[in-house]
Amino acid sequence: MLSVYDLSISFSHYSFGLKKREVRAIEDLYLQVSAGQIMAVIGQSGAGKSLLAHALLGILPRHALLTGSLFFKGRPLTEQRLAELRGREIALIPQSITSLNPLLRVGAQVARAARLSGVSKKKVGLAVHQAFARYGLKDDVAKLFPHQLSGGMARRVLTATATIGKADLIVADEPVNGLDVPTAKETLAHLRELADSGKGVLLITHDIEAALQVADKVTVFWAGTTLEVAAADNFREGGRLRHPYTRALWNALPTNAFLLARQQPALTPPGSPGCPFRLCCARQDSLCAERAPKLRNAGQGMVRCHHA
Numbered sequence: 001m002l003s004v005y006d007l008s009i010s011f012s013h014y015s016f017g018l019k020k021r022e023v024r025a026i027e028d029l030y031l032q033v034s035a036g037q038i039m040a041v042i043g044q045s046g047a048g049k050s051l052l053a054h055a056l057l058g059i060l061p062r063h064a065l066l067t068g069s070l071f072f073k074g075r076p077l078t079e080q081r082l083a084e085l086r087g088r089e090i091a092l093i094p095q096s097i098t099s100l101n102p103l104l105r106v107g108a109q110v111a112r113a114a115r116l117s118g119v120s121k122k123k124v125g126l127a128v129h130q131a132f133a134r135y136g137l138k139d140d141v142a143k144l145f146p147h148q149l150s151g152g153m154a155r156r157v158l159t160a161t162a163t164i165g166k167a168d169l170i171v172a173d174e175p176v177n178g179l180d181v182p183t184a185k186e187t188l189a190h191l192r193e194l195a196d197s198g199k200g201v202l203l204i205t206h207d208i209e210a211a212l213q214v215a216d217k218v219t220v221f222w223a224g225t226t227l228e229v230a231a232a233d234n235f236r237e238g239g240r241l242r243h244p245y246t247r248a249l250w251n252a253l254p255t256n257a258f259l260l261a262r263q264q265p266a267l268t269p270p271g272s273p274g275c276p277f278r279l280c281c282a283r284q285d286s287l288c289a290e291r292a293p294k295l296r297n298a299g300q301g302m303v304r305c306h307h308a
């Protein structure tokens with residue numbers, strides 16, 4: 001349903017002396033999402049997860065420069081096509097609850113999303129009622145403005161907004177952040193239901209345990225690139241994970257060795273030729289310093305490492 005190849009996103013910055021400098025936030029990023037599948041994207045803060053989500057919706061900031069190929073249902077995602085599909089066939093559950101319009105009652109916002117994505121005028125009232133009920137929101141909440149909601153309520157309203165219509169691809173950016181455990185479980189279960197009904201779901205999260213509750217596959221991001229794609233089952237067992245970073249993430253889980261994973265990526269200098277992960281890697285050697293590994297097929301998944 002969705003394919004992303006060689007995606008790079010950079011920003012122009014002006015430094016001292018008004019010198020223009022390009023900062024690369026995403027490089028050589030790869031992603032596939034199939035119909036009927038939940039693809040989890042995991043990675044630590046700053047890995048480029050939200051930028052990817054914004055690229056898929058065509059809502060990157062104006063000063064962002066994007067290169068690479070994006071395909072949706074087999075056809076290129078051009079700027080014009082993105083504008084047509086946004087909210088209709090591709091829906092976003094945004095990471096920030098400030099994405100709600102502060103001047104519009106939340107019921108009206110959810111109803112507007114439903115109409116945009118093809119729910120008829122006659123059925124919109126019922127659809128809003130059902131969407132609210134699904135996410136544990138009372139009908140009265142519809143009359144409130146966003147500032148009158150708690151953080152968790154606002155997040156549930158955002159999820160209702162993105163899932164009420166007929167969008168085939170749901171991009172969920174941290175949809176369970178700040179939710180209590182039962183509500184988070186329900187939200188994840190609903191994303192699973194949407195996938196089982198034939199939709200593609202991109203579940204972006206830094207919470208691996210949450211992702212593994214429902215995902216079919218996991219794409220691992222690090223410093224703006226894809227390091228590994230693995231079946232969720234490989235994560236559940238651990239032994240079949242290939243990349244040193246993915247293994248470190250697995251070992252950091254409380255259910256496993258609970259070892260500390262390095263929090264901040266030690267970035268290689270811009271433009272340096274080797275593997276971007278090498279300064280964090282215990283297995284690095286001269287080959288890693290010479291040449292950046294390409295993402296390659298490995299078993300049922302993919303990995304970007306010379307030694308995996």
Ligand SMILES: Nc1ncnc2c1ncn2[C@@H]1O[C@H](COP(=O)(O)OP(=O)(O)OP(=O)(O)O)[C@@H](O)[C@H]1O
Nearest residue numbers: 011025044045046047048049050051052061095206
């Ligand atoms: N508008 C912008 N201008 C310049 N740099 C940006 C902009 N938006 C994001 N970035 C940079 O891009 C990188 C990736 O940001 P992004 O928001 O995608 O991270 P993330 O993986 O979603 O992190 P988190 O888990 O904290 O949400 C960061 O280094 C960030 O500073």
Ligand SMILES: [Mg+2]
Nearest residue numbers: 049050051095
């Ligand atoms: Mg983010």
